[in-house]
Amino acid sequence: MAGELGKAWLTIVGIGEDGPAGLSAASREALARAEWVTGAARHLALLPDLACETAVWPVPFDDGIAPLLAQRGRRVVMLASGDPFWFGAGSTVTRHLGRHEWTAHPAPSTFGLAAARLGWSIDAVACVGLHAAPFERLRPKLATGVRAIVLVRDGAAVGALARYLLDQGFGDSRLWILEALGGPHERVRETTAATMAFADIAHPVAVGIAVDGSGAVLATASGRPDRWFAHDGQITKRPVRALTLSALAPRPFETLWDIGTGSGSIAIEWLLSHPTTQAIAFEADPTRAERARSNAATLGVDRLRIVEAHAPEGLADPPGPDAVFIGGGLSEALLDWLWTHLAPGTRIVANAVTLESEATLAAWHRAKGGDLLRIELSDVAPIGSRRGWRAHYPIVQWSASL
Known part of the structure; x- marks a missing residue:
């Protein structure tokens, strides 16, 4: 049976x-054989009357997953x-399915169509989906x-x-406003961010930006x-942050615990290093926790997770870090907890x-090894009418792996 x-x-x-x-030949064949077809109302309206049962995909999107999975055993x-x-x-959708339960026949993407209209080399263009994401994700770009x-x-x-x-x-x-690309109602209009005044923009829409x-x-x-x-x-x-990030050495798909995150x-900066990185920030002070959350959103890394808790008491539940x-x-208690509970190979700074x-x-350092670094920094400050070096408190940094 197909299901x-x-x-x-x-x-x-x-x-x-x-x-x-x-539609490709394969897509046409799939629709001709289908027993149940689902999609947004706009997509269903693009097709002629279908002989099979149809269902409009609901909003929010995740509400459609269970009805779809309930169709196992039919050609969908x-x-x-x-x-x-x-x-x-x-x-x-496919994260809920086995690899051999589904197949796909893509059509040209909006990104590809937009690049073709604008004459842009798509490998040199930032492609960003902001349907349900904040504009701040553009900030680093x-x-x-x-x-x-x-x-x-x-x-x-x-x-x-x-x-x-x-x-x-x-x-x-x-800005290039690209509406309904690839269809009979396609329209491309140009403006600037400062002068954008179009009030009749049709969905679906993409925007080309030359910053x-x-x-x-x-x-x-x-x-x-x-x-x-x-x-x-x-x-x-x-300067200390740069040295600290160098010691932490973020890598793709890794997770950081930032204990006592402050700002x-x-x-x-860990999250800015690569789009696949994750970070959990622990901060007991609610005002500082909210400030850190706001800083992350402003700089386009709204995926920062904040845990308002003291360490080590609040460390038990979140996913383990790299x-x-x-x-x-x-404190000794915090280091003891980390050394006891975290996986071998976890890096600590x-x-x-x-x-x-x-x-x-x-x-x-004497007991566990690793690297111990003393960081002494000075910057220039006025001394009367002249200038001199103003020393800052030295920082001692220990980095080690479990």
């Missing part, structure tokens, strides 16, 4: 704005926009000369995107300037300022 485990009972069909005309077609696996619905193709929810979202670019100092950015303006640009290297982070003084300063600067940074609350904390790190 038996290991059989492809579900076909995911990518459909464009040209409807049946753009799910309609999705363009390429279902490029900021589309495909992976959301905003620099003059950058090109981006952005998918947004509707026409109102285009206006909001233009205002966001203007607020960030990139009002000179050129331009005098807004602040977020550096790509670790140790971003402190001004990017709101804080109350509880922040790992830029969240270490966790945020690396741990201790920026606050260093701890910074200390007080003599008592230095003594703790020196003792653990």
